[in-house]
Amino acid sequence: MIRVLVVDDDFMVARVHAGFVERTPGFTVAGMTHTGAEAIEAVGRLRPDLVLLDIYLPDMTGLAVLQELRASPATDVDVVVVSAARDFDSVKQALRGGVVHYLIKPFRYQDLRERLDHYAERHRRLGALAEPEREDTRQEDVDRIFAAPVGLARAVMPKGLTAETSALVRTALGAVGDEGLSAAECAERTGLSRVSARRYLEHLVSIGAAEVRSRYGSTGRPERRFRVTA
The missing domain is CATH 1.10.10.10 (Winged helix-like DNA-binding domain superfamily/Winged helix DNA-binding domain)
Known part of the structure; x- marks a missing residue:
């Protein structure tokens, strides 16, 4: 199971997103937090595979949280931004921070499901490359990991x-x-x-x-x- 930390300042929205995650095969909610500081602490404590990260948080921006996570060698976690922020700077900083996807609120369950499914497939392919009996990585293997799914492209x-x-x-x-x-x-x-x-x-x-x-x-x-x- 891929363990997900849901981060959103709105308690009800966090519950909805957590429900979306639980509905998706192969995913489970590791926890929910509502501030940036809580999110950083929870990543270190819970060790989730993936964070659904809002940008508008009460104590710090989600982009600042992303920078903190990337700066720490102890937090090896992937991030999907789920936010109402649609300005150019937010998208650019998120992209440069290595987010897996950027999903603008409001969105449907199917919108998130497509991105979670894509993440799960990428997660599976990346794990296959680490198998000890596998030969050297080929270019086509890398291309399949980095390629966007047809439904999102x-x-x-x-x-x-x-x-x-x-x-x-x-x-x-x-x-x-x-x-x-x-x-x-x-x-x-x-x-x-x-x-x-x-x-x-x-x-x-x-x-x-x-x-x-x-x-x-x-x-x-x-x-x-x-x-x-x-």
Whole structure:
């Protein structure tokens, strides 16, 4: 069984999320906490496999909790963010903190179930790599661990791109509205290279999640600016 710690400042919401976890085969609730300090203490005491972590907590943000967990060599735990926070900085910090998934409230049981099932499959495949009789890890083994499930990817990702980073780029576009971003501006906001940022932007255009327009200045070539579709 995969043991889950549920962290949410709202007692009723925590109970609902705990109920979702218990409904999912292969998962059980190790505990519930309602503050950041309680969450950090519970991870050290209960040793869960996974934390469902809210960002809005009364004493510290969930992102600060994530930083504390990552800074401690004694806390080897995975994290799924479940929060109403949908701003660009929160998504970026969560991604860079190594969260497994980021789920925006409110959500249905099925939304969480898909992500838990994906986590369980990744957990199983990663465990298989540690078997002593197994030969050296192959690239295809690693690819299967890092790949997003079809139901969450929403579209077939081109080679070299990931659904998680695509979501980060789309969040960056959404944060600036109609003004949009150039590839260089997107690279600066997301920490990607300019070439990678352009690839993700063009992918979002190809699946209809973004559009591109040319903006003409006084001199030189027109600047291509990307924005999310309405």
